[in-house]
Amino acid sequence: MSKVVKSLREAIALAGLRDGMTVSFHHHLRNGDFVLNFVMDEIAGMGIRDLTVNASALFDVHTPLIGHTESRVVTHLAANYISAGLGRAISRGALEAPVEFRTHGGRPKDIALGRTPIDVAFIAAPAADPMGNCTGRIGKSTCGSLGYAFADAMYAKRVVVITDNIVPYPLQGWSIPESYVDYVVTVDAIGDPKGIVSGTTQVTRDPVGLVMAAQAAKVIQASGLLKEGFSFQTGAGGASLAAARFLKDIMLREGIQGSFASGGITGYLVDMLREGCFRSLMDVQCFDLKAVESLREDPRHQEISAMQYAAPGERGAVVDSLDVVILGATEIDTDFHVNVHTDSNGSIMGGSGGHSDTAAGSKLAMIIAPLFRARMPIVTDRVTCISTPGQDIDVLVTQAGVAVNPRQAELRERLEQAGLPVVDIHELKERAEAITGKPKALPKGDRVAAKVISREGELLDTIYTLPEGR
Amino acid sequence: MRRSMLFLPGNNPNMLINGSCLGADAVIFDLEDAVSPAEKDAARILVRNTMRYMDFRGCERIVRVNAVDTPYFAADLEAILPEGPDMLLLPKAGTAAEVQAADAAMTQAEERLGLQKRAALMPLIETALGVENAFAIAACCPRVEALFLGAEDLTADLQCKRTKGGREIEYARTRLVMAARAAGTEVYDTPFTDVNDDEGIEADAALAKALGFSGKSSISPRHVEVINRVFSPSPEEIRYAYEVMDAIAEAKAQGKGAIALHGKMVDAPIVSRAQRTIAMAQALGISREVTA
Structure with missing residues (x-):
């Protein structure tokens, strides 16, 4: 038996895709992804309309989606993250219906519960066999973990695996097993390797970023959580990764071995694993080639599904075992609410991803952000969009001091005792505004561009379109 | 400083x-x-x-x-x-x-x-x-x-x-x-x-x-x-500086001129160095208790 069909069009037809249905995609090929675009083009060519596209994340490479919204092939979008270029088009009102933002944990949960049923999942796979066993660990378009695709595979009514690397049955070391897969389509290329994973992830050299990173590591040390069995997550960007560097120095110096690091995995975390800082890595997504290689070679480096990573609920998830997470913010307000959805003009440029999941699950959720970026203060009276509620954020680290959520009196005391520059968050706001001035309230358009849905499935906030002419 | x-x-x-x-x-x-x-x-x-x-x-x-x-x-x-x-x-x-x-x-x-x-x-x-x-x-x-x-x-x-x-x-x-x-x-x-x-x-x-x-x-x-x-002065340096100042105060109270600390004479240069160290520690907010 073989599930390989002649063409993508045949797979779409066999899957029974009709007007008004929902299709889904994962984002492991990031800005190098070809699959979403060619699948949507094919669907458009078949005359199917009024679809919902539910993707774990959308990147600028997916901007052709806007054309499909104009022709009403696509009328609804759902994603956990939308990058700035595509985000701007959406903020300008490309869709009539609001985009639905979820979190990396909320999305699989809602799929599993049938709140957001998927009719046909299209799973880009860097390697697959004719029965649909597939993985991201090998192949010219390798992306490592396929963590975000698991819920789609498990719960979609029909599952189409699309690969540019068909291998003889059985594929060894599959991520998603054949039992979830209906059809396999082979294509020349599922993506551009240059856009899928970066060669290496660099630690920032920006002095302000380094000051914040060093401070962040000291906060973690002073929190009392940095001890044997410590668990940790951080992003791949700027100061977050630099904080991992400072943390690594402390862990090696004091001989502390952590239990795991989780989330999106970089080569830097792989180095920490190899040097004994952690016993394992829990990998929902690989950010660079070193992480991909480690996932392939090292049994301590484990692939996890988005559900296992971050889903809310009584059964728990990896995030519930996290001690510390370091997160970013485009804005944070004096109630510690964090915005990671919109930029300083109110235009969509991101999304929660795992932000609110890890903030909710971890013991210490830390935001690293500079006091101001270009002309804008980062600490405000009220964020433009609540991506993660302030109740889940414990501490803000800036270059000018550390602000502790008043809910965490004990943490504040520990940081003060350690001699860290603890300041009230209102003071940080005033310091930033002394330099940048107080920004005027952002003008809003008159339509809802997106709804932000919390990890529990509740409406958390609403993002409006940009005003005319912006 | x-x-x-x-x-x-x-x-x-x-x-x-x-x-x-x-x-x-x-x-x-x-x-x-x-x-x-x-x-x-x-x-x-x-x-x-x-x-x-x-x-x-x-x-x-x-x-x-x-x-x-x-x-x-x-x-x-x-x-x-x-x-x-x-x-x-x-x-x-x-x-x-x-x-x-x-x-x-x-x-x-x-x-x-x-x-x-x-x-x-x-x-x-x-x-x-x-x-x-x-x-x-x-x-x-x-x-x-x-x-x-x-x-x-x-x-x-x-x-x-x-x-x-x-x-x-x-x-x-x-x-x-x-x-x-x-x-x-x-x-x-x-x-x-x-x-x-x-x-x-x-x-x-x-x-x-x-x-x-x-x-x-x-x-x-x-x-x-x-x-x-x-x-910055190390905790050992700060501790020693306070010991010097204590020894000086004690000698004064006892009306002694020359004093020794850990078997070494404490003379004027040692005292002035100790004073500088303590002044710097205080400027850095390091209390005596921390180094004790």
Whole structure:
């Protein structure tokens, strides 16, 4: 038996895709992804309309989606993250219906519960066999973990695996097993390797970023959580990764071995694993080639599904075992609410991803952000969009001091005792505004561009379109 | 207290605006080597406005103006002195006469502008002539509060290679410390220029401290923390300083003249060192209990 069909069009037809249905995609090929675009083009060519596209994340490479919204092939979008270029088009009102933002944990949960049923999942796979066993660990378009695709595979009514690397049955070391897969389509290329994973992830050299990173590591040390069995997550960007560097120095110096690091995995975390800082890595997504290689070679480096990573609920998830997470913010307000959805003009440029999941699950959720970026203060009276509620954020680290959520009196005391520059968050706001001035309230358009849905499935906030002419 | 002094390029707004957050005891706004001739006026305005509008929160503000024989020097004074810098770093100081000329120009500008605050002066010794004249320079006028060693220009002048080990500047270092201490001024060491060598900076700072420098400058924010640590008294030093002061107090109470601590005579130099250590510990907010 073989599930390989002649063409993508045949797979779409066999899957029974009709007007008004929902299709889904994962984002492991990031800005190098070809699959979403060619699948949507094919669907458009078949005359199917009024679809919902539910993707774990959308990147600028997916901007052709806007054309499909104009022709009403696509009328609804759902994603956990939308990058700035595509985000701007959406903020300008490309869709009539609001985009639905979820979190990396909320999305699989809602799929599993049938709140957001998927009719046909299209799973880009860097390697697959004719029965649909597939993985991201090998192949010219390798992306490592396929963590975000698991819920789609498990719960979609029909599952189409699309690969540019068909291998003889059985594929060894599959991520998603054949039992979830209906059809396999082979294509020349599922993506551009240059856009899928970066060669290496660099630690920032920006002095302000380094000051914040060093401070962040000291906060973690002073929190009392940095001890044997410590668990940790951080992003791949700027100061977050630099904080991992400072943390690594402390862990090696004091001989502390952590239990795991989780989330999106970089080569830097792989180095920490190899040097004994952690016993394992829990990998929902690989950010660079070193992480991909480690996932392939090292049994301590484990692939996890988005559900296992971050889903809310009584059964728990990896995030519930996290001690510390370091997160970013485009804005944070004096109630510690964090915005990671919109930029300083109110235009969509991101999304929660795992932000609110890890903030909710971890013991210490830390935001690293500079006091101001270009002309804008980062600490405000009220964020433009609540991506993660302030109740889940414990501490803000800036270059000018550390602000502790008043809910965490004990943490504040520990940081003060350690001699860290603890300041009230209102003071940080005033310091930033002394330099940048107080920004005027952002003008809003008159339509809802997106709804932000919390990890529990509740409406958390609403993002409006940009005003005319912006 | 100036354990660390961080150079901030006068034409880099991001560095200037964040200068007070980088951990240095003093920042040096650089109008000289970091700024090309075409940008001198823009940098001067930027530094002036930074000093006028930014709160540096206890971080001392030093400006490296252009050398006294350049066409920029007078304009630098006009722009910078009204903003109340703590000190001016005077490049290419070769003779006492040059420094006195700078002092006179500063006095003139201060009087003309009706300024109350007088900025101190720190000659930057970065030529062979400057090294040989170090004591005369340090002692040439009351405005000179410190000497500053600049090894990059100096080694060019000496026609030798600048190395990490610093053998080529050994003489200049010890000569400057001697001259500055003889004249009763402070003395600051040259930056360590490899921003990626974390061990190198530590060793270089420790050497400077061992030779008697009051602190060390840096061109990289990454070096500031190490320099601060090296030039801060260690818990052992603080503990010993308090023991010395206790022993002195006890001797006084008992009417004794000479006293011994751990079998060693405690004499005046030991007491004055202990006083300096305690003053520095207090300035750093390190209490006696922490070191006990």
